[in-house]
Amino acid sequence: MSALHLLLANGAVLLGAILQASTGLGAGLIIVPLLALISLQFIPGPIVLASIALSGVMAIQGRREIQTQSLALLSFFLCAGVVMGALSISAIPLQRAGIAFGTLVLIAVAVSVAMPNMQRNGPVVAAGGVFAGFMAAISGIGAPVLALLYQNEPPSVLRATLGMVFTISSLAILICLHFVGRFGTHEAWLGLWLMPGYIVGFLVAPPLARRLDGGNSRRAVLIISTLSALMLIVRSITA
Numbered sequence: 470m471s472a473l474h475l476l477l478a479n480g481a482v483l484l485g486a487i488l489q490a491s492t493g494l495g496a497g498l499i500i501v502p503l504l505a506l507i508s509l510q511f512i513p514g515p516i517v518l519a520s521i522a523l524s525g526v527m528a529i530q531g532r533r534e535i536q537t538q539s540l541a542l543l544s545f546f547l548c549a550g551v552v553m554g555a556l557s558i559s560a561i562p563l564q565r566a567g568i569a570f571g572t573l574v575l576i577a578v579a580v581s582v583a584m585p586n587m588q589r590n591g592p593v594v595a596a597g598g599v600f601a602g603f604m605a606a607i608s609g610i611g612a613p614v615l616a617l618l619y620q621n622e623p624p625s626v627l628r629a630t631l632g633m634v635f636t637i638s639s640l641a642i643l644i645c646l647h648f649v650g651r652f653g654t655h656e657a658w659l660g661l662w663l664m665p666g667y668i669v670g671f672l673v674a675p676p677l678a679r680r681l682d683g684g685n686s687r688r689a690v691l692i693i694s695t696l697s698a699l700m701l702i703v704r705s706i707t708a
Contacts, residue, residue, distance in 0.1 A: 474507055474508055475663075478504055478507050478508070478511055478662075478663055479662075479663060479666035480666070481499075481500050481507065481666070482500055482504075482516075482519065482663055482666030482667055482670060483666045483669055483670045483673075484503075485498075485499045485500035485503075485670070486523065486666070486669075486670025486674050487670055487673065487677050488689070496520075496612070496670075497516070497520070497608075497609050497610040497611070497612050498574065498577055498578065498581070498610060498612065498691075499693055499694050499697070501513075501516065501570060501574060501608055501609050501610050502570065502571065502574045502697030502698045502700075502701055503693075503697055504516060505567055505571070505697075506697060506700060506704070509566055509567060509570075510655075510656075511659060512570055512608060512609055513558070513606065513607060513608055513642070513651075514642075514643065514646050514651060514652035514656035514657075514659075514660065515656050515657075515659035515660035515662075515663055516609040516660070516663060517605070517609050517639050517642050517643060517646075517660070518639070518643060518652075518656070518657060518660030518661070518663075519660045519661070519663035519664045519666070519667055520609070520635065520667065521639050522664045522667045522668055522671075523632075523667045523670070523671055524631070524632045524633075524635035524636045524639065525632070525636050526632070526671060527628050527629060527631070527632025527633075527635075528629060528632035528633040528635075528636050529632075530629070531625055531626075531628055531629025531632065532633075533629075534623075534625045534626045534628075534629040534630070535626075535629045535630050536619065536626050536629075536630045539589060539591075539594045540633070542591065542594050542595065542598070543594050543597070543598045543615075543618070544634070544637055544638075546595045546596075546597075546598030546599045546602070547598040547599075547601060547611075547634065547637070547638050548602060548637075548638070549599055550598060550599035550600060550601060550604075550605075550606070551602040551603070551605065551606045551638060551642050551645055552602075552606075552641075552645055553599070553603050553606070554602060554603040554604065554605065554606025554607045554642075554645075555606045555642070555645030555646055555648070555649050556649065557603070557606075557607060558607045558646070558649065558651060559649040559651065561607075565705060566705075567702065567704060567705030568701075568702050568705045568706065569608065570607075570608045570698075570701060571697075571699065571701035571702035571705070572698075573604050573607060573608045573610055574608070574694055574695075574697070574698035575698050575699075576604070577604065577610050577614070577694075578694050578698070580614060581617070582691065589618050589619070589621075593618070594618065597614050597615065597617070597618050600614050601614040601615050601638070602638060602641075602642075605638055605639075605642055606642050606645060606646070611635075611638060612631070612635070615631055616631060619631060
């Protein structure tokens with residue numbers, strides 16, 4: 470892994486953090502396809518580890534705002550989805566992993582566009598938890614589904630609750646990936662090298678986000694994510 474790869478990867482993480490602050494969409498939606506285009510080695514373990522730097526801070530800062538209703542149910546089904554995803558990724562050849570990553574990005578984009586008014590009830594929480602956990606374990610992307618579950622909450626509650634959920638799910642993902650042989654010392658080091666992008670993004674995103682148009686930024690995220698995913702799929706097929 471060259472210094473240029475690490476620099477470009479941190480740039481992708483920084484861009485994702487800034488656009489998330491502006492649009493409310495999960496940073497992984499744009500970070501994952503861009504990272505995968507740089508190197509598939511960044512997905513999913515390293516980016517999941519690096520994201521804890523942001524989700525942990527969000528949870529600690531807003532610990533009094535965390536929405537506990539349905540949180541235990543969501544965490545249970547989220548972990549169930551993580552186990553399913555970890556078992557599935559062990560069967561995906563690394564040279565074809567880009568197809569899976571790109572397809573899941575397209576699914577996440579479609580969910581974000583098609584279900585803006587999702588209601589949070591028992592069956593929806595269970596299904597959303599399994600789907601988000603499965604996607605997160607395979608590609609590092611679970612935030613769009615989880616964000617839809619809490620989209621009607623105040624921003625402070627949304628950030629704190631998702632920060633807690635992301636931290637729990639990230640730890641579960643790393644444990645499961647380790648047991649299926651997809652997260653070890655190499656992946657841990659790559660994850661640590663990605664953390665500066667999240668930390669800088671956390672610091673500079675709020676003032677920059679206020680200068681951006683939320684609607685246009687959201688469209689930009691969806692367009693960039695879609696194009697990156699399609700490029701990733703084509704590259705994986707033709708490789």
